[in-house]
Amino acid sequence: MNGPRMLAVDLMGETIRALNGSMVAYEGQMQFKRQGMTGGEGLMGAVRRRVAGESVTLMEITGQGTVYLAHEATEVNLVPLQGDTLLVESESLLALDGQLRTGVQFTGLRGVTTGQGLATTKVEGHGTVAILSDGPAIALEVVQGQPLSVDPQAYVAHRGQLQQDFVTDVNWRTMLGQGSGESFQLRFSGHGLVYIQPAERGDGLGAEV
Amino acid sequence: MPGYSPVNSKLLQVPVGPGQEVYSKRGAMLAYTGAVRFAPTTTAGAGIGGAVRQRMAGESTPLMHVTGQGSVMFGHHGLHVEVVDLQGDTLYVEADRLLVYDASLQSGTMFLGEQGGLSGVVRGQMTGQGLFTTTLTGHGSCALLSHGGVVQLPVQPGRAVYVDPQAYVAHRGQIQNKLHTALGLRDLIGRGSGEGFQLELTGQGVVYVQASERKL
Numbered sequence: 001m002n003g004p005r006m007l008a009v010d011l012m013g014e015t016i017r018a019l020n021g022s023m024v025a026y027e028g029q030m031q032f033k034r035q036g037m038t039g040g041e042g043l044m045g046a047v048r049r050r051v052a053g054e055s056v057t058l059m060e061i062t063g064q065g066t067v068y069l070a071h072e073a074t075e076v077n078l079v080p081l082q083g084d085t086l087l088v089e090s091e092s093l094l095a096l097d098g099q100l101r102t103g104v105q106f107t108g109l110r111g112v113t114t115g116q117g118l119a120t121t122k123v124e125g126h127g128t129v130a131i132l133s134d135g136p137a138i139a140l141e142v143v144q145g146q147p148l149s150v151d152p153q154a155y156v157a158h159r160g161q162l163q164q165d166f167v168t169d170v171n172w173r174t175m176l177g178q179g180s181g182e183s184f185q186l187r188f189s190g191h192g193l194v195y196i197q198p199a200e201r202g203d204g205l206g207a208e209v
Numbered sequence: 210m211p212g213y214s215p216v217n218s219k220l221l222q223v224p225v226g227p228g229q230e231v232y233s234k235r236g237a238m239l240a241y242t243g244a245v246r247f248a249p250t251t252t253a254g255a256g257i258g259g260a261v262r263q264r265m266a267g268e269s270t271p272l273m274h275v276t277g278q279g280s281v282m283f284g285h286h287g288l289h290v291e292v293v294d295l296q297g298d299t300l301y302v303e304a305d306r307l308l309v310y311d312a313s314l315q316s317g318t319m320f321l322g323e324q325g326g327l328s329g330v331v332r333g334q335m336t337g338q339g340l341f342t343t344t345l346t347g348h349g350s351c352a353l354l355s356h357g358g359v360v361q362l363p364v365q366p367g368r369a370v371y372v373d374p375q376a377y378v379a380h381r382g383q384i385q386n387k388l389h390t391a392l393g394l395r396d397l398i399g400r401g402s403g404e405g406f407q408l409e410l411t412g413q414g415v416v417y418v419q420a421s422e423r424k425l
Binding site: 070 | 368369370371372373376
């Protein structure tokens with residue numbers, strides 16, 4: 001890490017995957033290769049991704065030296081995975097270790113109304129994932145019997161044994177355009193961690209200057 | 210001489226007094242105390258010839274001359290501010306990234322062709338930096354604007370640093386830079402990694418890189 005907004009990765013010949021175009025500087029010998037259509041997920045993975053609209057363009061970085069990654073001055077959070085699964089919005093993914101596998105997880109109804117598509121990206125395996133948040137992300141713990149509701153636009157990622165469902169609080173006031181602006185929430189129940197950011201995605205992740 | 214003191218990462222307090230005058234980006238003053246005057250300037254201490262050169266070079270950002278006695282706070286668009294102290298060396302920076310600098314510093318305009326000839330010109334065009342860049346020389350302080358803050362990467366002989374042109378902010382020291390292309394077949398068919406061009410910086414010095422691909 002190199003400040004909260006820039007990620008420095010030391011490479012000794014291994015491979016990482018990172019968001020296309022997120023390199024800001026490097027030292028040493030580096031090669032950048034955009035991943036093919038399949039992104040290491042096979043043909044079915046590519047088809048699923050296309051259908052789900054959860055398209056994320058990653059590139060492979062290989063080499064010897066240090067590479068610095070950043071995206072639109074959003075903050076970088078490192079999440080270590082030990083064989084468990086992280087579900088993250090594709091637009092919040094900055095970089096991940098080469099050994100990690102990615103896939104698409106369908107989430108059902110909620111994506112349609114929150115504008116995030118029908119599916120979310122799944123990362124699993126052993127290694128470190130760097131996720132982006134507009135402002136510092138916090139991890140909220142969810143325990144059995146105490147469900148957590150979050151604003152879909154502030155949601156970044158979650159891990160653990162969590163079920164998510166969609167809560168609506170739409171009443172006649174909302175219909176009249178007098179709603180509180182908090183009509184939809186994501187409710188997580190079970191056991192795990194939910195990462196949220198202190199900003200609501202209005203039009204993409206980019207922080208306005 | 211009391212120096213620039215950051216109030217927070219985006220707000221800078223600058224003392225002004227006799228012999229301590231500064232030039233700043235026009236309109237970047239947020240607050241001040243004391244008897245401070247702001248005069249628009251087009252020459253910014255570079256003389257008429259310098260102003261003409263700047264205008265021709267497209268490196269002219271409206272500046273104002275801040276004089277008097279007091280203390281001024283500067284900020285611009287919520288961008289991060291980085292203070293750079295110069296001790297007789299030269300800082301190369303894009304004009305629109307300069308928030309404020311001491312009047313004791315000599316500003317100038319450098320044609321990129323002076324550094325690398327034709328390839329310098331090509332580099333300026335390709336990276337959207339234009340054909341010219343601004344130089345500051347002497348003893349004093351200046352403040353740079355960046356989106357998301359900057360990191361300083363040292364450049365040493367035998368240890369080249371490659372920077373995304375959009376994330377490049379400034380550099381100082383004896384540094385040669387040239388355009389480095391890593392274009393492959395994939396880029397030609399529109400499937401590139403988005404990292405086709407980099408600035409290759411070699412020599413001895415420091416390069417300032419911001420945490421974003423956004424130009425100002």
